[in-house]
Amino acid sequence: MTPVLVPQLGNEITEAEVAEWLKAEGDTVDQGEPIVSISTTKMTFELDAPASGTLQKIIVPEGEIAEVGDTLAEIG
Amino acid sequence: MPRQIVVDPDQALAPTRLTMPAIAVHAYDRPFAEERAARGDAPLMEALRHMLVIRAFEEMLSSFKATGRHGEIAYTYKGPAHLSIGQEGAAVGAALALAPNDFIFGSHRSHGEFLAKGLAAIANGDEADLDAIMAGHDGGRLRDTVARALGGEGRALAENFLLFGFLAEIFMRSNGFNGGMGGSMHAFFPPFGAYPNNAIVGASAGIATGAALRRRLAGEDGICVAHAGDGATGCGPVFEAMNFASMAQFDTLWQPPYDGGLPVLFFFTNNFYAMGGQTAGETMGWDRLSRIGAGVNASAMHAETVDGTNPLAVADAVARKRALLREGKGPALLDVECYRSCGHSTTDANAYRSREEIALWEPHDPIARFSGMLVDAGVTSEAGIEAMRGEVAERIAAVVRAVVDPKIAPPVDVAANPVLIGQMMFSHGQIDVPSGPSTLAGPVEDSAALRKLGRKARNGRGEDGASVSPMRAITLRDGLTEAIVHHMAHDGRLVAWGEECREWGGAFGVYRGLADVLPHHRLFNAPISEAAIVATAIGHAMAGGRSLVELMYADFIGRAGDEIFNQLAKWQAMSAGMLQLPVVLRTSVGSKYGAQHSQDLTALIAHIPGLKVVYPATPFDAKGLMASALSSNDPVVVFESQRLYDKVETLAGDGVPADYYRVPIGLPDIKRHGRDVTVLTIGPSLYPALDAAEELAALGIEAEIVDARTLVPFDHAPVLASVARTGHLLVVSEACERGSFAQTLAATVTRHGFADLKAAPVVLGAPNWIVPGADMETTYFPQAHDIVEAVTGAFHPERKVNRRGVRSWDALDLARRGI
């Protein structure tokens, strides 16, 4: 399993919200493909799949807030 | 949303050669007989008559300036007279090719263009339309005055109306077209398609471009003509406007029917001089003005140089450009060469050009040339032309006699109403709450960023009373977004643009998500052209739109200085209220970015009459004030502090309402009650003031914190009432103290609340030096401890605390040293 983590987004930013899942559980994903968009108060980013495989489990659903370093989903 | 235009390196880096379209110079060669057959004799004679009217009008003004008389009529005209004698062919030629519903925007030397457009609109317009125009202006009063004084019916009455309204305006009479508020360089009359003349060289370029944008969006047929002189090609804002009108996105990203370059013709009346500087050969790099078209876009703006001494050559070119513009292939550029045979102004000694040169151009006088063509072809005779000249002279004399008569054209009576001019600054009108079907491309729910707002808490205070994370509660940024989304969704006239407004969501995220639900013609990225951003907003509003534009940082106000100070602020009053400018100009006040990106310039904007200025500090006020700004028919400048974008609502008890509401512009608000001292804050200073109030309370001093919220207009009543209770006033702002709005507020309260004050008010602002880098900002912007020290030091010395800030200096000594 490869975890999809909330990256370090800048000095003062400690948390981010899952704005939109671009892939659903069970979808095949390619490494480098955008899978989720997350937003801070200022910006919205798309996170790329860290590995190829199947999006096994979404841990943080749309609209929930996660801290930097938290696992958003797992790819296996 | 990803970018739609891929930057392909294979294409970008491939070797190639750029070619430019050939630019025609004096290519017109249609035989006069063909023109005569196509146009008919009567319209050609009419064109001559229009040139004679302009010549006689300008010579009349010249005579007043030089001798104080015109024939037997004596009158002292004190205003300016930039006359266009010698340039009539350009003005009348252009008007020949324009329809009544095309708009022109003029320069400082636009008497000729104004008269040509008006006379053409009268000659070609429907008589019923002319009657409606005259009946619609000032309740028909001007028409009645003209009918009594000068007579005439139908088109003849309309011509008298045009000449009287224009001359009365130049002579600053109350029944001039613009109530005497415009004068020679600014007179205009939109119903004839003549939009403002402009005393600022090149200023019409951006305004005409914005009007063209509105015309495209409103589905109107007409084009816009930006008149300027050759000297205006040295002005940055003119280049900004030409680029703005040419933006590739009109073809690549905008959808039909809104697509295609803007329908604006940049019409340069090239008289080879800009006052005393010679353009070609001295002050400019171009040899032929039309060459600059090639620097703007691949079609070289369809540029051409044409002979402005021949109205038919000009009409031919304008007709062809107009057709291109109506096909969506704008903008276009014409270099119209002609010679100003009179001086620049009546004080011009002609030191910069020789008598020989003036003599060389005499045979090219447009009236002499055109008369010659008509006589040679047998359309008329010398005697016929003399008779026409005589009739024109009589008509001008009759108009002058009427206008100099104060009973017919009363002067503006400021003494009878000392605030008469002041009353023209603002209409204070506002639109109803926009409602009705959504004009968005899809439901708000289509946007993840906008959906997110719906999930956030409305109140920034959690159940434990602590402040909630800006990720979880509505912030000041979100408040602005919500008001903007409401107006954008329900008011199709409202269009937003600025740098990085679409995918980026505005540099600070206020528009985040809007690109998901708004097409390009409602929200678009502008070039890095602050002057054009503001000028186009003005033109768009002048022509019936509502504009929401952004300057990324307030520090860039200087780049749009003329557009804000002379155009946005002044046209409502200079039109005596005929024009309304519903423009919201958003700008952010920076932080942590040093001297050129962090200055509070509110005082600069508040100083210029004609702009409403708001500076909200809380999410509740931000949403409500933005709604009021977007509803206002007057221009509003909205300052937004970058330090406050992430603030959640901790003061309004119920948080930020999800529904639409407005906070009135002009009313300060008490954010904390107290009986010992009034602390009036502007913008972000509210928060250190609230912190200071806690500390002061521990010392037994109860501070009343009043947030100004708005700078212009400003209702002093709540502040004076507060001072009446406390007896002390401290004004805190982040602007440099010298000349700041805080000083203005303190001075006004001193004057009107003197009896209640126990000590002189104190102003605590930023020192009069540059904003330092991020690490030093706390030494610069007033902090809570500075406020505690100011209150205890100045008003409650018995409670004086130990100094924690760095502010130990002698203000008078600093002033002596210029700091």
Ligand SMILES: Cc1ncc(C[n+]2csc(CCOP(=O)(O)OP(=O)(O)O)c2C)c(N)n1
């Ligand atoms: C921004 C600006 N700078 C300078 C002036 C002063 N000024 C008025 S007219 C003029 C010359 C303009 O030359 P041009 O554009 O060729 O028009 P022309 O006077 O020849 O009709 C100048 C410098 C002004 N009105 N506005």
Ligand SMILES: [Mg+2]
């Ligand atoms: Mg010139």
